[in-house]
Amino acid sequence: MHHINVEGTANVVNLALLHGIKKLCHVSSVAALGRTGEEASLDETANWVTSKYNSAYAISKYGAEREVWRGVAEGLDAVIINPGVIIGPGNWKTDSSMLFRQVWKGLSFYTSGVNGFVDVRDVSETMICLMESDIINERYVVVAESKKFRDVFDYIADKIGRKRPGIHAGPLLTDMAWKFELMKSWFTGSKPVITKETARSAGNKTFYSNLKIKNALQMEFRSVDKPIEDAAEYFLKENQVFQ
Numbered sequence: 001m002h003h004i005n006v007e008g009t010a011n012v013v014n015l016a017l018l019h020g021i022k023k024l025c026h027v028s029s030v031a032a033l034g035r036t037g038e039e040a041s042l043d044e045t046a047n048w049v050t051s052k053y054n055s056a057y058a059i060s061k062y063g064a065e066r067e068v069w070r071g072v073a074e075g076l077d078a079v080i081i082n083p084g085v086i087i088g089p090g091n092w093k094t095d096s097s098m099l100f101r102q103v104w105k106g107l108s109f110y111t112s113g114v115n116g117f118v119d120v121r122d123v124s125e126t127m128i129c130l131m132e133s134d135i136i137n138e139r140y141v142v143v144a145e146s147k148k149f150r151d152v153f154d155y156i157a158d159k160i161g162r163k164r165p166g167i168h169a170g171p172l173l174t175d176m177a178w179k180f181e182l183m184k185s186w187f188t189g190s191k192p193v194i195t196k197e198t199a200r201s202a203g204n205k206t207f208y209s210n211l212k213i214k215n216a217l218q219m220e221f222r223s224v225d226k227p228i229e230d231a232a233e234y235f236l237k238e239n240q241v242f243q
Contacts, residue, residue: 001056001057001060002056002059002060002063004060005057005060005063005064006060006064008064009026009064010067012024013067013071013076014071016076017071017074017076021076022077023077023079023136024071024078024079025079025080025127025130026065026068026080027081027127028061028064028065028081028083029057029082030042030082030083030084030115030116030206030208031054031055031061032048032058032061032062032064033046033048033082033141034046034047034048034051034058035054035058035204035206036051036053037051037052037053037204040207041208041209042141042206042208042209043141043208043212044082044140044212048062053204065080065139068080077136077137078136078137079131079135079136079138080138080139081123081127081130081139081142081213082139082140082141083123083142083143084115084116084117084118084142084144084146085115085116085117085118086117086118087117087118087119087120087224087227087228088119088120088121088227088230088231089230090120092235092238097231099152099156100160103153103160103162103165104239106162107153107157107165108166108167109165109168109173109177110149110150110153110154110165110166110168111149111168111169111170111174111202111203112148112150112168112170112203113148113149113203113204113205114146114147114148114149114204114205114206114207115147115204116141116144116146116147116206116207117145117146117147117224118142118144118224118227119144119222119224119226120227121222121227122142122219122221123142125219126142126213126217126219130217133216133217135216138216140212140213140216141208141212141213142210142213143208143210143221144210144221144222144223144224145223145224146207146208147224149202150165152228155225156228156232159228160235160239169202174203181195182195
């Protein structure tokens with residue numbers, strides 16, 4: 001992740017400076033705003049705080065943003081967006097699209113965590129509008145709603161015809177889960193569904209404000225229910241690959 005997110009971004013920034021690129025749009029993440037393990041409401045003014053609750057992914061995305069700001073200091077015009085969990089159809093075995101597959105396979109547990117979610121179409125439209133605007137050297141939280149993981153899992157389950165997760169996974173249970181997944185991966189070579197980092201973040205209650213981007217572009221976000229409904233429709237058409 002460091003090699004791709006930090007060094008890769010540095011390469012893009014260097015080439016943009018070298019070739020006089022007019023404007024760069026960098027896709028970061030709300031993870032780059034940082035987490036402390038405490039319930040929090042965050043926006044673009046959040047200052048990064050070193051914490052065990054910041055995942056390796058978050059650290060790499062924060063490092064990538066620093067490369068963009070370094071480019072800005074050297075004369076590059078840029079905009080940064082910080083999307084939440086992006087919902088949309090895709091590779092059902094990776095990233096946020098994997099949520100649909102996990103619920104399909106029978107997800108029994110839910111956590112008390114809260115995170116920001118957004119439709120993939122809103123992310124794309126935001127990027128286009130920012131690039132076509134005169135806005136430079138700003139960053140924006142791109143989140144439609146801050147929702148409980150449980151509510152998201154329940155709605156996915158409803159839309160793909162599966163049972164809702166019914167067991168609350170507190171800190172003790174999630175700690176046991178990531179250790180079990182780690183041991184299983186040693187023996188099977190499979191990628192752990194839950195890691196130490198995701199177990200920690202699953203219980204975080206982090207709310208995000210989208211007022212800055214809404215005011216800048218005069219835009220409204222789709223409800224998170226909409227991308228779940230649309231992605232579920234695609235998933236059901238393609239679920240035969242999991243049979």
